[in-house]
Amino acid sequence: MERTFLAIKPDGVQRGLVGEIIRRFETKGFTLVGLKFLKVSRELAQQHYDVHRERPFFTGLVEFIISSPVVAMVWEGDGVVASARKIIGATNPLTSEPGTIRGDFGINIGRNLIHGSDAPETAQKEIALWFKDEELVNWQPHL
Ligand code: CMP
Numbered sequence: 001m002e003r004t005f006l007a008i009k010p011d012g013v014q015r016g017l018v019g020e021i022i023r024r025f026e027t028k029g030f031t032l033v034g035l036k037f038l039k040v041s042r043e044l045a046q047q048h049y050d051v052h053r054e055r056p057f058f059t060g061l062v063e064f065i066i067s068s069p070v071v072a073m074v075w076e077g078d079g080v081v082a083s084a085r086k087i088i089g090a091t092n093p094l095t096s097e098p099g100t101i102r103g104d105f106g107i108n109i110g111r112n113l114i115h116g117s118d119a120p121e122t123a124q125k126e127i128a129l130w131f132k133d134e135e136l137v138n139w140q141p142h143l
Contacts, residue, residue: 001076001077001078002076002077002078002079002080002081002120002123003033003074003075003076003080003123003124003127004074004075004080004081004084004116004117004120004123005072005073005074005115005116005117005123005126005127005130006025006072006073006074006075006084006088006114006115006116006117007070007071007072007073007114007115007130008021008022008070008071008073008113008114009064009065009070009111009112009113009114009115010064010065010067010068010069010070011106011111011112011113012071012113012114013068013069013070013071014068015105015113017105017113018071020105021101021113021114022071022073024087024101025073025075025084025087028083028087029077030075030076030077030080030083030084031075031076031077031139031140031141032073032074032075032076033074033075033076033136033137033138033139034072034073034074034127034131034135034136034137035071035072035073035074036071036072036131036135037069037070037071037072038069038070038072039066039068039069039070040065040066040070041066042062042066044129044130045061045062045065045066046062047129048065048126048129048130049061049062049065057110060110061110064110064111072130072131074127074131074136081116081117081118081119081120081123084116084117085116085118086100087100087101088100088101088102088114088116089101089102089103090102090103091109091112092109092112093105093106093107093108093109093111093112093113094107094109101113101114102114
């Protein structure tokens with residue numbers, strides 16, 4: 001079954017949107033298989049955003065991600081990677097559609113509330129970076 005990695009960023013936590021954001025994936029029907037609340041180390045933040053290392057916003061992005069706690073999650077379900085990206089909305093909240101998380105709650109590209117893996121291969125790498133195998137719960141809802 002496909003899995004994706006999602007992280008509610010410091011702005012999502014600080015604005016009290018953790019419950020609202022998790023609700024959107026729960027009510028869609030995806031299955032939560034990993035969840036933790038943590039202050040991210042600089043090393044983890046740099047590894048997670050390694051693909052953006054040469055971008056001018058990289059340093060600020062890393063400083064922001066380590067500035068206060070995040071909620072890291074793994075969700076499971078058919079097509080969950082692409083579907084979660086739709087639920088999250090476009091990277092820049094100024095252009096994300098209403099009804100998406102970023103479209104409903106954000107206006108700033110550097111404070112776009114949540115990260116979601118962009119492809120199944122990226123999801124596998126990000127899940128391995130953020131979670132140990134024993135931190136993931138293998139289960140199926142009986143519905
Ligand atoms: P995310 O989905 O976490 O992946 C990379 C992040 O870089 C992105 O969300 C934004 O938060 C951030 N980002 C992308 N472009 C910019 C930008 N021009 N200025 C600041 N941050 C950016």
